[in-house]
Amino acid sequence: MHPRSALGSPTPSTASRLSDSSRSDGGRQFARNGSVSEFEIERPLKMNTSSPKRPGVRRRQSEYGTESALRASVSRLLTAKARPFTVTGHIPMDPASLVLFFRSKSGITHSLDFPINIDYDTPPALEVLLAACKPHPTPGYDVYPDRETLFYPANLPLTATLEIANHPILDAVRNALFPALPIGHYLTALRDKLEVMVTGARMAPQPRTLRNDGRVATICVTLPVHHRGGNMIVRDAEGTEEKFFGGGGKPSEVHWTAFLGECEYEVDTIQQGCRMSFTYAVHLKTYGAAVDPLITPSEYFLDLLSPVLSLSRGRKVAFYLTQDYGVNPSEGLAESLVPHLKGSDSLLYHALKVYKLAPELHWAAGGYVWPIDRTVECGNDVLDSPTSLSSMGFPSVFGSPARSAKSVRGPMSYYGGPEEDDVEIMKIEADNLRMRVEESGAIPLSEAEIFILSDWVPGPLAKERVHFVSNGELEKLIVNVLLVIYVP
Numbered sequence: 001m002h003p004r005s006a007l008g009s010p011t012p013s014t015a016s017r018l019s020d021s022s023r024s025d026g027g028r029q030f031a032r033n034g035s036v037s038e039f040e041i042e043r044p045l046k047m048n049t050s051s052p053k054r055p056g057v058r059r060r061q062s063e064y065g066t067e068s069a070l071r072a073s074v075s076r077l078l079t080a081k082a083r084p085f086t087v088t089g090h091i092p093m094d095p096a097s098l099v100l101f102f103r104s105k106s107g108i109t110h111s112l113d114f115p116i117n118i119d120y121d122t123p124p125a126l127e128v129l130l131a132a133c134k135p136h137p138t139p140g141y142d143v144y145p146d147r148e149t150l151f152y153p154a155n156l157p158l159t160a161t162l163e164i165a166n167h168p169i170l171d172a173v174r175n176a177l178f179p180a181l182p183i184g185h186y187l188t189a190l191r192d193k194l195e196v197m198v199t200g201a202r203m204a205p206q207p208r209t210l211r212n213d214g215r216v217a218t219i220c221v222t223l224p225v226h227h228r229g230g231n232m233i234v235r236d237a238e239g240t241e242e243k244f245f246g247g248g249g250k251p252s253e254v255h256w257t258a259f260l261g262e263c264e265y266e267v268d269t270i271q272q273g274c275r276m277s278f279t280y281a282v283h284l285k286t287y288g289a290a291v292d293p294l295i296t297p298s299e300y301f302l303d304l305l306s307p308v309l310s311l312s313r314g315r316k317v318a319f320y321l322t323q324d325y326g327v328n329p330s331e332g333l334a335e336s337l338v339p340h341l342k343g344s345d346s347l348l349y350h351a352l353k354v355y356k357l358a359p360e361l362h363w364a365a366g367g368y369v370w371p372i373d374r375t376v377e378c379g380n381d382v383l384d385s386p387t388s389l390s391s392m393g394f395p396s397v398f399g400s401p402a403r404s405a406k407s408v409r410g411p412m413s414y415y416g417g418p419e420e421d422d423v424e425i426m427k428i429e430a431d432n433l434r435m436r437v438e439e440s441g442a443i444p445l446s447e448a449e450i451f452i453l454s455d456w457v458p459g460p461l462a463k464e465r466v467h468f469v470s471n472g473e474l475e476k477l478i479v480n481v482l483l484v485i486y487v488p
Helices: 016-021 054-082 123-131 169-177 299-310 332-340 345-355 418-439
Strands: 022-025 030-031 041-044 086-090 099-103 108-113 158-162 185-198 203-206 217-222 227-229 232-235 241-243 255-262 266-267 268-286 317-322 360-363 450-452 462-472 473-487
Touching: 041 185, 086 169, 086 241, 099 123, 099 345, 108 123, 123 299, 169 185, 169 255, 185 217, 227 332, 232 255, 332 473, 345 450, 418 462, 450 473
Parallel strands: 317 450
Antiparallel strands: 022 030, 030 041, 086 255, 099 108, 099 158, 185 268, 203 266, 217 255, 217 268, 227 268, 232 241, 232 266, 317 473, 360 473, 462 473
């Protein structure tokens, strides 16, 4: 029998080897060798009557302090890794191809070419742009600082050759800040404002309450205008702070920074030059049950659905979903498929939403339907059940019950033939499975008063699978998905 210490313990970490070089237990010493190994080796305790030397004690205390500092640093690192709220990068483009077009208050259209360095030359279009800007609101202050933070008015036309949709910025934001976003959910970016800061200007903290437009994140793109200072500081809801330097508007780089919608941000004082940046509001769109989905059913399809609903008033009706989703009904609710609906299933779901109905997804199998808040559970194969094969006289072996019973005559073989035995075995198995399904909370469709709407010739159905054990054999129960609605 193997020692518990050799098989039951995980591989020791490097930090653990520093502090736990030996342990004594019942006269035995558990020593760990210096190399990285998958095993712990148990060795006899070496008798050592001499007292430990003082320098060795001091060395172990030093190692313990180093280990504590290492663990604290690792803890902070893993916390930041588990909850990122910012991401930054640069846009791979030639800044010389960037042009900003805007219309001044006088109605004249101007163009501003990049990159810009106002220490050497100030383009006339930039002066017109600054004259058209308005002071940026500063929360918590009644007066503005000496050099105000500016933004271009939203009522004046403004466009640029920079389109972040042409660059994988939203993909980077999704991967970094929304890694668990389900399939069928998408991020869209809407340009918010153009912010301009000149020498001496500083932007006070901009709280989340100033951006109550339903955004889930904000992207800030720093344009290639040379400046010193102007570092961006972002804080999350818990006060954790990150600072971004942004490259100082280098002529060869276009930097961007994204942060979650719950964060606030501010910009340090501009020491020299001019800082210009676009901000974008990132919104979440979905094909699922969101208020503002990406798709809308056609009028033709809605016209086909209208008479079906009219003839089903006062009834609870259901459609079978036709797409496969590769999920396990025993591990999740059918409603969890809503964000993943695709093809004809998504089209039908959203068409029902257009008619202000409340569609629900339910698991269904064998004429039974599970409640909306229940998963599919087939229970355990109880050998002493009144409907089990062993209690009825049939053998219970690991293998196909039908095959093993062909040469066996049990008490249920009334007619004496193997075919009759197979039929009786299948009936017993069906009764056993039906009992287990009912114990899991499923009810017959007739009791649920659900009327299935199907074609004259049934087409393909969504088929998900649940593993269960029947008479010692692992089998799969085919489960369908019902889209249930009540038509008032």
